[in-house]
Amino acid sequence: MPDLSRIGERDKLKPRPGDEPYWQRLRQGCYVGFRPSRKKVGGTWFARAYNTETKRNSRKRLGDYGTLSGHEIFKQAKLDAEIWAETVESGGERPRTIATVKDACIAYLQEKPGSIAEGVFRRHVNHDPIGLVKLDKLRRHHLRAWRRRLEETPALVSRNKIGQKQTKKRAKSTVNRDMVPLRAALGRVIKPGEPNTDAAWQEALRPFKGADRRRELYLDREERKSLLDASDSAANPFIKALCLLPLRPGALASLRVRDFDKRTRSLTIGSDKNGKPRQITTPQSISAFLAEQVDGKASDAPIFARSDGSAWNKDAWKYPIKEAVKAAGLPAATTAYTLRHSVITDLIRARLPILTVAQLSGTSVAMIEKHYGHLVRDDAEEALATLFI
Template structure:
């Protein structure tokens, strides 16, 4: 067997397509292929699988390393691949970018189109634009790589709502958490599918910043919400009224079309909220009559709540009118469209005593999340219930 462990030995090898093999351990070999006398040559690994078939893995040229170091570096890479297979890893190798695309595909297959759209935007900005990370094989991902990526992400300035203005503020910890959680979810899916056999690289480096969400949205009571509607332009005022009546995310409500409303049963179908699972909300008569009025003389595909020009609302179009209404009504400046969702959830629990599980289902969020942020509102109800037990 020809030697490949020194520069001189490799230089004396006759160019050929069949690799020259060096035994690293029982059944495991490091190969070196040299197609021309001028080429640096490429390295690959070979081992026998459980089915007794030979398995091959291209390692690369390592031409960024000094020639004298390439054998040792290639040997290390080959052993890492053998260990990966030994832990049940797949023989197929994918990159970080491919892992992210597989995650997007999985979200869409699960019907989570809204989540997929959000994740796509984050991957476009923070993974696909970073070609070094996007093209990095999963088996080569290390804590250092992810630590560098996280540091770069944390130091990026936040894009202002007004795109004409210059970015001056660093992105919030909550935004950082959302970006990291998407990459972590993609890597965890690849782990579950055997493309990588350890989560060590991201268990600590992609750990979320604690208490990043800070204070919850501004709470607006019933009277303040009524005042907001009165001081708003008619189109956004109608949308605000709807947001004040249902604990939905603004985007989910804005996406509702006439076809989603069933006037006979007084139901509103929600099909593309954050988790993507369709659900139907029963409406009280007053809310159903209000929505029926918005649907009148509209085609099934038309948005129930439309802007003055007939287009559906979105997060970019409702921000300005909402801000103007808040200012005109002299309400807290931090109030946003999401404040209305927070306010309706708060009232359902504290004022109307609705159980947390039902609220979680109506709001399309998890019970642990409702318990975390709104569980304290049940304390008064618990105290009253305990008082009723007294003899």
Template sequence: MGRISIDKATVRAKLEPRREPYWGAPIAQNLFVGFRRIDSGGGTWIARLLGDDKNHRYQSLGTVSPVLDYEAARKAALEWRRQMHAGVKTNEVKTVADACRAYVEDRQIMKGAQSATDAEQRFKRTVYSDPIGALPLAKMTQRHVEKWRNALSEPREGHNGLAPASMNRTLTALKAALNFAVARRYVAADRTIEWSLVKPMKAGNRRDLFLDLAQRRALLGELTGDARRFIEAAALTGARGGELASIQRKHFDARTGTVTLDGKTGPRAVPLAPAAIDLFKQAARDKLPEAWLLTKGGKQWDRWAWNEAVHEAAQAAGLPSGVVLYTLRHSFITEAITAGMSLLDVARLVGTSLAMIDKHYGHLVQDAARKRLAALNMI
């Protein structure tokens, strides 16, 4: 059979169902749109391209509908050919979720387990089960990303909604996955504009929220078991959540009262207060050297688990909204400095630069110095 006017609905309606598509006239050099009749009720559009190697390549364009009529299928076929010529690998990674999974695999290889786990947990909660996850990469728009971003603040699947700062970190992770898809030619480079224009939410300063001793005790009083131990470790060390989750039994030395943490500034040996030594001794009991020291039901803690634990305990204790695990780090740094510890010592303990400590906490030293000056009798 020769070429058929599949652009006409009346012609398509008379065609017999068959697996082989009915092909119309070429819409461009070596490019055809075909119609596959499924049954008497409808069919699908197929694109066919003859490559330079003389082999045909096929691409499903979707089910015929008032939205996806012949003209829309023709435009989709032309876009597919453009992507093929640009080297886009449309059959390897098709959806946003596919791109995120590919990115996680790359993080595992290039950055290690901690980076991969953090990205995977974010995507599990916010992408894989969300409508945006099933969206084809080539069809995602700025509006899709903004709608997804805005919905991050809403509770989902038993989890509380994200705070603005967490929303921004999750948006950054998604953008990184989509940029990775562009770099690997899973989607055309001109799609980058769709997510690059999406702006982060305005987030408050995490260092503004301080918990005094009574509030910290109230928070811990609402916790039990593994959650109590993990969050108490954060309060006693000022360490980041990821650093605590990555401690193995071998990293804790009860003899010297130190623990080795590995964070943004690299590994560091941290001296522990007596309460922290006792806590870590309990956690280390009967564990092998390679085992995680602080666990949740025998498994490694992740960001979502500790965020939920802190959020629920803070609510139960009647603490201000916005309390997160970082609040305990900020409280530790504040208490250490106001107690007279030098900025350099604090920076070494919490694994950050002296410049960063001075920038955000230098005023505490000035306040303390001002009080001591006021007590001096110089004349």
């Protein structure tokens, strides 16, 4: 049996009767095969695996790896054969419907539906050349090209009253966030490639380091009250809730009447960035405010609704907030997320344990420490100062 990892031995191979490949055993039940071409240098690679359910060998054509050269060809063929064999051994081949990058994204949304991922796929994958790339052919250079296109795409800031778009250069932190859904979708159907090779697709999606800057704009309670006083009646309850709870605006907007239990004063946040439902108990003052919002509404109605009864979304809440910010004379950079940041800052300043703050806000302790750890250090310094004799 020839050693297919040796280029010289492969080059000496002649086509076999019936175009049967030359096989090399990788482990029990797993083989990589090579069929030399009759017309040109090189040939086609195959994988073979034993299927315990059918009691037969299954075979898969891997291709010619025309974009690779030298020893990289065997390394990639070996890796692909092992991955495919593991798929066969664990219950079957990847469904034929998941053939391209776009298919992988659609399958991901079916398993983990979410507006953020859906938006990224719709804007940057589905109609982009990357969407048509076959998963079996996906290489690092495909995703590097996609990443360049993503970085060069201006980010939408807003639309003015006559519908004209206002854009800005896409920030590195935005690029990092936009790469997350695609990285997750691909990671569910293909394994990472050999490091430092073109097969290492995952390397092209590494995030920029140090791009996620700490939020600096903070509104104190008086400034938040001024914002509330300046907001219109339709947006006021939603903005007030942002000032009372450390929730993401999207999670707050998705709350339904059934998510609030008046008897226990508990609020269930079922739709959030981490995808895991959580429950928080509200104090009497906030509970009374929530009770006013749900009074007389159907169980599936939004707790915080717009004037037409529909739920708030980012395209709807930013204009009332922007107008209230201007009317109250607050910094123009103030957004809905500024309120979340301000509430979390106050909770940290009130010396609430970081773990509790993380649980309330639906984020990790690591993220709280990263963005708000300086507040804890400042408090620690003040506490130590009281010990001086």
